[in-house]
Structure formats: C-alpha cells, structure tokens
Amino acid sequence: MKQVQVHPxxxxxxxxxxLACATAHSRTKSLFTAVGESPLPKPRLHVGAxxxxxxxxxxxRHCDPAPCLLACLPGAIFRDPDTGTVLVDPDLCINCASCAxxxxxxxxxxxxxxxxxxxxxxxxxCDNCLERQHEGLIPxxxxxxxxxxxxxxxxxxxxxxxxxxxxxxxxxxxxxxxLIPTGVQLLRQAKKQRFEMRCR
Amino acid sequence: MKTKAEExxxxxxxxxxxxxxxxxxxxxxxxxxxAQSPQCGYCEMGLSCRVCAMGPCRIDPFGEGPQxxxxxxxxxxxxxxxxxxxxxxxxxxxxxxxxxxVEVLAEVAAGKAPEYSITDEEKLRRIAxxxxxxxxxxxxxxxxxxxxxxxxxxxxxxxxxxxxxxxxPAKRREIWQKVGIAPRGVDRETSEMMHRTHMGVDxxxxxxxxxxxxxxxxxxxxGSMIATEVSDILFGTPAPTPNMVNIGVLKEDEVNxxxxxxxxxxxxxxxxxxxxxxxxxxxxxxxxxxxxLTGLCCTxxxxxxxxxxxxxxxxxxxxxxxxxxxxxxxxxxxxxxxxSLGALAPCYHTRMISTSDKARFPGMEHREFHPxxxxxxxRTLVREAIENFDQRGETYIPVEAVPSVGGFSVExxxxxxxxxxxxxxxxxxxxxxxxxxxxxxxxxPKIKHDYGHVTLTKRLIENDCLVVxxxxxxxxxxxxxxxxxEAIKYAGPGLQEVCGALGIPPxxxxxxxxxxxxxxxxxxxxxxxxxxxxxxxxxxGAAPEWYSEKAVSIGSYFVASGVYTVLGPMPPITGSxxxxxxxxxGLNDVIGASFAVEADPEKAAVLIRxxxxxxxxxxxxSALDI
Numbered sequence: 001m002k003q004v005q006v007h008p009x010x011x012x013x014x015x016x017x018x019l020a021c022a023t024a025h026s027r028t029k030s031l032f033t034a035v036g037e038s039p040l041p042k043p044r045l046h047v048g049a050x051x052x053x054x055x056x057x058x059x060x061r062h063c064d065p066a067p068c069l070l071a072c073l074p075g076a077i078f079r080d081p082d083t084g085t086v087l088v089d090p091d092l093c094i095n096c097a098s099c100a101x102x103x104x105x106x107x108x109x110x111x112x113x114x115x116x117x118x119x120x121x122x123x124x125x126c127d128n129c130l131e132r133q134h135e136g137l138i139p140x141x142x143x144x145x146x147x148x149x150x151x152x153x154x155x156x157x158x159x160x161x162x163x164x165x166x167x168x169x170x171x172x173x174x175x176x177x178x179l180i181p182t183g184v185q186l187l188r189q190a191k192k193q194r195f196e197m198r199c200r
Numbered sequence: 201m202k203t204k205a206e207e208x209x210x211x212x213x214x215x216x217x218x219x220x221x222x223x224x225x226x227x228x229x230x231x232x233x234x235a236q237s238p239q240c241g242y243c244e245m246g247l248s249c250r251v252c253a254m255g256p257c258r259i260d261p262f263g264e265g266p267q268x269x270x271x272x273x274x275x276x277x278x279x280x281x282x283x284x285x286x287x288x289x290x291x292x293x294x295x296x297x298x299x300x301x302v303e304v305l306a307e308v309a310a311g312k313a314p315e316y317s318i319t320d321e322e323k324l325r326r327i328a329x330x331x332x333x334x335x336x337x338x339x340x341x342x343x344x345x346x347x348x349x350x351x352x353x354x355x356x357x358x359x360x361x362x363x364x365x366x367x368x369p370a371k372r373r374e375i376w377q378k379v380g381i382a383p384r385g386v387d388r389e390t391s392e393m394m395h396r397t398h399m400g401v402d403x404x405x406x407x408x409x410x411x412x413x414x415x416x417x418x419x420x421x422x423g424s425m426i427a428t429e430v431s432d433i434l435f436g437t438p439a440p441t442p443n444m445v446n447i448g449v450l451k452e453d454e455v456n457x458x459x460x461x462x463x464x465x466x467x468x469x470x471x472x473x474x475x476x477x478x479x480x481x482x483x484x485x486x487x488x489x490x491x492x493l494t495g496l497c498c499t500x501x502x503x504x505x506x507x508x509x510x511x512x513x514x515x516x517x518x519x520x521x522x523x524x525x526x527x528x529x530x531x532x533x534x535x536x537x538x539x540s541l542g543a544l545a546p547c548y549h550t551r552m553i554s555t556s557d558k559a560r561f562p563g564m565e566h567r568e569f570h571p572x573x574x575x576x577x578x579r580t581l582v583r584e585a586i587e588n589f590d591q592r593g594e595t596y597i598p599v600e601a602v603p604s605v606g607g608f609s610v611e612x613x614x615x616x617x618x619x620x621x622x623x624x625x626x627x628x629x630x631x632x633x634x635x636x637x638x639x640x641x642x643x644x645p646k647i648k649h650d651y652g653h654v655t656l657t658k659r660l661i662e663n664d665c666l667v668v669x670x671x672x673x674x675x676x677x678x679x680x681x682x683x684x685x686e687a688i689k690y691a692g693p694g695l696q697e698v699c700g701a702l703g704i705p706p707x708x709x710x711x712x713x714x715x716x717x718x719x720x721x722x723x724x725x726x727x728x729x730x731x732x733x734x735x736x737x738x739x740x741g742a743a744p745e746w747y748s749e750k751a752v753s754i755g756s757y758f759v760a761s762g763v764y765t766v767l768g769p770m771p772p773i774t775g776s777x778x779x780x781x782x783x784x785x786g787l788n789d790v791i792g793a794s795f796a797v798e799a800d801p802e803k804a805a806v807l808i809r810x811x812x813x814x815x816x817x818x819x820x821x822s823a824l825d826i
Contacts, residue, residue: 194769
C-alpha cells in the first residue's frame with residue numbers, strides 16, 4: 001500500500017507542504033479563498049527547524065499501535081481499516097489533550113475546523129488526505145513537494161531506491177554521485193558554520 | 201554555556217539590553233529570525249523565481265522535480281536573474297540617495313534652499329573642473345548650479361559614460377571596455393538590468409552577471425560617488441575628529457534625540473537645531489541639562505565623520521537603543537530602518553518620526569522634510585522632543601561610552617600622510633604594512649552581532665594589514681576600541697610603527713556605506729601612483745556580516761574594480777554551481793578579481809592575508825607563506 005514517505009535530507013524548509021495541507025483541509029480548497037475562511041484552516045503537518053536551521057517536515061506516522069489512539073478516553077481516535085490511517089472523530093473528541101501527551105512526535109493540534117461542530121475545539125491531525133485519495137489524487141503535501149522530501153509510494157520501493165542511491169554514492173572508479181548535490185552541501189555547510197560560531 | 205544574549209552579540213551593551221528587552225517582553229530582530237526558521241531553501245539557493253505570472257517557479261536542486269521554470273529558464277538563468285535584481289536594487293538605493301543630494305545642490309544654487317550652503321568651496325571647484333565646468337572667476341553658486349546639472353546628466357543615457365569612472369586607473373578602464381562593462385549611466389544600468397531580467401530577454405547567465413558588474417559600477421563610480429562628493433561639498437569634507445560610541449552615549453540627564461538612516465540632508469538640519477541656543481535654553485527649562493544628539497547607522501556615520509557626533513550603535517542596535525527608555529525622539533530618513541521600530545517605540549516613550557517622501561513606516565509620525573522647510577521643521581521636531589522629556593519613565597543605560605576617532609576621508613588620509621600617498625606606498629613596499637583591507641557592510645542576525653567585523657579586523661591589524669572601514673562595520677570596530685591612537689597596541693609591529701609615527705589608529709573610519717567609494721578613490725590613487733591596476737595591489741575587501749541588497753552592489757563594484765572580496769553570509773547563488781564558480785574563480789580571468797564566501801572571520805582573515813601576500817609576490821615585494 002502506498003504511504004507518505006519522509007526523506008528529511010531533501011527538505012529545503014520551504015513550507016509549501018504546510019500551505020498545501022491547510023488548503024486541502026479548507027472548505028473552499030483554494031489557497032486564495034481559504035485564507036478568508038472562518039475558522040481559518042490550519043496545516044496538519046509542520047515544518048520544524050533543526051539545530052542548523054535545516055527544515056524537517058514533521059508529520060503523523062500513523063503508528064501501529066498508536067499511542068494517541070490508546071490514550072484517547074472518549075474513543076474519538078480510531079484507525080481506518082482500509083488504509084491504516086489514524087483518524088479523529090470531531091463529534092466524540094473532548095479536547096482533553098491526552099493524545100498530545102501520548103504522541104512522541106508532537107503532531108497533534110487543537111483548533112476549530114469547518115468539518116467539526118461549530119465553535120468546538122477538537123484534536124486535529126494528518127488524515128493522509130483520504131478525501132483526496134478517494135478522488136484519485138495523492139496527498140496534498142506530496143503533490144507540492146518538488147524535491148522529493150515527501151513521496152507517496154510503497155515503503156519497500158522507497159527503501160530500495162535509497163539503497164541504490166547510497167550504493168552509487170560509494171561506488172569506486174565511477175564519477176561520484178554525491179547523495180546531496182554540491183550547491184545544497186555548500187549552503188548547509190555555511191548554515192552549520194553560522195550556528196557553530198554563536199557558541200564562541 | 202553561553203546565554204542567549206551572548207550567542208546573539210559580542211557587545212556588552214547589546215547583551216545587557218537584550219536581557220532587558222526580554223524582561224520587557226519586547227520582540228527583537230533575533231526573535232523574528234528564529235520565528236522564520238527554517239528559511240526557504242529554494243530562496244536561499246536563488247532557485248525560486250517570481251518574476252512573471254506564468255510562475256512562480258522553483259527548481260529542484262536534487263534533480264528529481266522540475267529543472268526549468270514555466271518559461272524554460274534553468275537554474276543558472278534563474279540564479280543569475282535573481283542576483284542581477286539584487287544588484288539593481290542596491291545600486292538604485294545608493295544612486296537615488298545620490299540624486300537627492302544633487303537636487304539639494306541644485307536648489308542651493310537656485311537660491312531655493314536658504315538654510316543649506318556650500319561648505320567646501322575648494323572641493324566644489326575641484327569636482328566642477330573634473331566635470332569640465334569652468335570655474336575661473338565665477339561665482340560659487342553659478343558653479344554649483346552647473347555642476348548639479350552635469351551630475352544630473354550622469355543619471356540618464358545622453359552621455360554614455362560616467363565622469364568619475366575616469367578616476368579609475370587606465371588599465372582598469374581598458375578591462376571594462378574590453379569586457380564591455382564600462383558603466384554608461386547611473387539609472388541606465390539599473391533600468392537595463394530590470395529589462396534584461398524580464399522574461400524572454402537576457403537568458404545568458406554569464407551576460408546577466410557581467411551586466412550585474414556594470415550595474416554595480418554605475419553605483420560605485422556613479423551614484424554613490426556622487427552622493428559622497430556632493431555631501432562633502434554641502435556639509436564639509438571630513439577630517440579626523442574624536443567621538444564617543446556605543447549605547448553609553450545616551451545621557452540620563454539630557455534630552456536624547458537619535459537620527460537613523462542614511463541621508464545627511466535631514467540629520468544635518470536636526471544637528472543645527474539641537475545646537476541652537478534657543479533649543480538648549482528650552483531643554484534647560486524642561487529640567488534637562490541639554491540636548492544630546494546621537495546617531496545610528498549611516499546617517500549617524502555622516503554626522504560622526506564631519507562633526508564628531510556620538511554614535512549609539514549599528515544596525516542590530518537600532519531596536520535596542522529604544523529599549524533604554526532614554527530616547528525622546530528618533531528621526532529616520534531611509535534605508536535599513538526596520539519597520540518593527542514604529543511598533544516597538546510605544547512600549548517606551550520614544551516618539552518616532554519619518555521624514556522622507558519615499559519612506560513610510562507603520563507607527564511613525566510622518567513629517568516630511570524638503571530643502572525649503574528643513575530648518576524650520578527640524579526646529580519644530582527638536583522642540584517636540586524636548587517637550588517629550590518629562591514623559592520619560594525608567595531608563596537603562598548600562599555601559600560607559602568608548603572613545604574613537606572618525607573622519608578619515610581620502611583627503612584627510614592623504615593629508616595625514618603629508619600630502620601624498622607615497623609614505624603609505626613606501627610602508628607597503630618595505631613590508632611594514634602588508635596591505636590594506638576594506639572591512640565594510642552591515643550587521644546580520646545570522647552572524648553573531650559584531651563578531652565577524654571585530655574578529656576579522658583584529659586578525660588583520662595584528663598581522664600588519666591596515667584596515668579601512670565604513671558603515672556598520674566601522675561602528676563595530678569603533679565600539680571594539682580599534683579607533684584611537686592607542687589601539688596600535690593591537691597592531692603588528694610594522695603597522696604599529698607606521699601608525700604610531702603618523703599618530704593615527706590602525707583602523708581608519710572612512711564613513712557611511714555610500715562612502716565605500718572613498719575606498720575606491722584611495723585604491724585608484726595608490727594604483728595611479730604606481731602606474732598599475734587596482735587588481736595588482738595588495739588590497740582586499742570584506743563584508744563579514746552583510747545583509748542588504750546595497751551590500752551586493754558594493755561587493756560587486758569592489759570586485760569589478762579589481763578588489764578581491766570575501767563575503768560572510770552566503771548569497772543566494774548556490775542553486776547554480778556555474779554561477780558560484782564564475783563569481784568565486786572564473787571572474788579572475790575576466791576582470792582580475794573574484795569573490796570568496798567565508799562566514800568564519802578567522803578563516804576569512806587567512807584567505808585575505810594569503811591573497812595579499814600573493815599580490816605582494818607578483819609585484820616583486822617580500823612575501824610570506826600563510
């Protein structure tokens with residue numbers, strides 16, 4: 001089964017996935033109109049900054065067993081049997097934050113949403129864009145990620161591809177194919193140096 | 201373990217005020233940088249393009265996603281276009297500042313700016329002759345009018361060359377002609393850059409970058425040079441003057457007025473109003489001991505250079521200075537004025553005043569200065585600042601000010617050398633001074649505040665390299681105590697001997713950021729005296745903490761003039777290794793100089809010293825292995 005795969009070494013921190021996620025979860029499904037909605041739609045995945053200002057797309061792993069699901073007192077969090085996606089029922093959610101306390105990755109947020117009862121604050125998390133998938137679309141975050149930091153594929157395939165890349169990067173006698181292109185490396189070195197200099 | 205404040209700035213006043221601002225729960229530039237993190241990698245690499253409405257586009261540097269924009273532009277073209285537009289913006293900023301000064305000069309000549317006058321008549325006559333204006337037996341104002349008109353011609357396209365570019369050595373001008381980058385008009389090159397980077401015009405990344413150099417030259421030997429020379433004509437050519445620096449220049453018992461920005465047209469009038477007996481008397485009546493005018497950034501540098509007005513701080517201090525609670529009024533003109541200032545001031549009692557018809561800021565009162573109303577408006581504002589004195593709450597001025605000496609115009613340096621650059625050339629030839637380095641540019645919260653400037657300068661002077669500086673770098677070095685005669689103790693033995701004999705500091709304050717052209721003029725004078733090109737000399741430039749588009753233009757005109765230049769922060773070019781390689785090495789074969797990027801000032805010092813020794817060797821002078 002295809003799933004969203006995260007390749008953090010390719011994240012440029014552009015946050016387009018966040019914009020696309022919020023838009024995909026808006027009522028109007030268009031960025032230009034979504035920003036005028038009330039409640040304002042919000043992203044379900046978040047790009048965090050590493051210690052050298054490098055981006056990291058932090059997304060729900062849909063764990064199994066899922067600590068959030070196990071911690072959910074009213075039984076609002078459940079697993080979609082077809083896709084394994086961990087979902088929240090906004091009608092049952094009591095906004096107690098037990099799920100957030102249990103989640104090791106900090107991917108839960110609490111806010112109003114157009115599909116939840118009006119004015120009710122509920123737990124919000126990644127839903128693998130099931131609605132889009134039913135329409136034959138891939139998850140919104142993957143669609144806008146142009147560097148391949150987020151991909152939608154079988155995890156076996158993603159891992160096989162990674163094995164090939166690593167193998168090529170160390171193969172002898174051939175022109176080197178670095179895992180990270182030179183320009184990206186240059187930028188990252190410069191950023192790392194900047195942070196190291198602060199501690200002098 | 202460093203505290204957050206210690207990680208952000210090396211300056212004592214900065215650290216203490218950062219702590220206070222945190223207690224006051226007032227946001228600063230560093231907090232906003234943190235909130236922006238991670239910053240967009242496409243943009244950091246120059247790979248995003250929003251020039252047209254078929255886009256916006258971005259190129260995937262990992263090669264998997266799109267490799268061309270909708271128009272078909274690849275990474276090389278997009279990076280070069282973006283860099284070109286940065287240069288155009290920087291050149292436009294400096295040159296528009298220059299234009300404003302020429303307009304004042306024209307109005308003085310026409311008798312429409314009665315409070316302004318020609319302060320340096322000798323310089324007016326000298327520059328007028330350079331422009332082919334007849335000076336013999338003519339009235340000053342007549343000459344000024346004709347010079348202003350001649351300078352205004354430089355902005356357009358009618359002349360086809362810039363008069364002051366003739367100050368560059370003949371060899372340099374030949375290179376410009378050969379490569380096709382001799383600047384033809386100040387506005388023309390900026391305008392052409394905007395044209396070339398429009399969709400479907402110049403899609404040669406090399407030709408775009410070469411035009412970028414020409415655009416920068418139109419700033420360095422055009423707009424900025426006009427700005428500096430006309431400022432000297434109107435307000436006086438700087439001569440060495442003592443002053444005090446850092447936040448300790450604010451006074452507990454006086455009305456503190458701070459000027460911030462770049463253009464001396466406003467700050468000079470504020471200064472005169474502050475000095476008037478009527479205002480000082482009013483301040484006394486209000487319970488203050490006097491009026492204390494201090495500067496920030498480059499308009500501060502303009503006043504410091506010409507009048508020894510104290511300097512409160514550089515770019516990253518502009519928010520913190522308000523946090524002292526001791527500033528009655530901050531008066532700004534334009535460039536580098538963070539739009540956060542207007543929102544921050546109400547946390548204290550500071551009144552914020554914007555003055556330029558082209559620069560508005562949220563939360564500031566707009567009181568527009570024009571040459572005909574400037575003196576009267578300045579008096580009104582100073583009066584209002586005095587009236588704000590009794591609104592002052594608690595103040596926090598945690599450090600003592602440090603002494604420094606400014607005012608090293610080219611004329612002043614040549615004067616200190618006895619009227620000719622020969623003693624400097626002799627000292628370099630003898631190896632007492634290995635070479636000279638311009639340490640210039642801004643502050644950038646990505647680099648620990650002042651760390652880049654001060655560390656690099658320290659390493660250079662202790663290794664016998666004379667440092668000349670401008671802008672925020674110059675303020676950093678003044679705060680570090682490098683700008684008094686006794687600072688020769690930080691210098692190596694050769695530099696110590698030479699500066700000691702001349703009674704000058706080892707680091708010479710040459711002015712504001714438009715005054716980087718003073719460094720060009722000095723370099724050209726040295727090259728002309730030796731009948732070589734600027735690129736043959738043991739010189740270098742550095743912008744260890746640059747942030748602004750103006751700095752991109754400055755760096756580019758330094759390089760295009762033959763000066764090897766080391767940047768601290770990485771410019772947005774790593775999306776194209778072709779562009780990186782051309783700028784950092786390929787340009788050597790084209791124009792005899794190139795850029796380097798090195799954020800660590802310790803390593804930048806080594807790069808610069810190695811370059812200087814290589815140039816010495818090529819000139820047949822003694823050379824060290826670095």
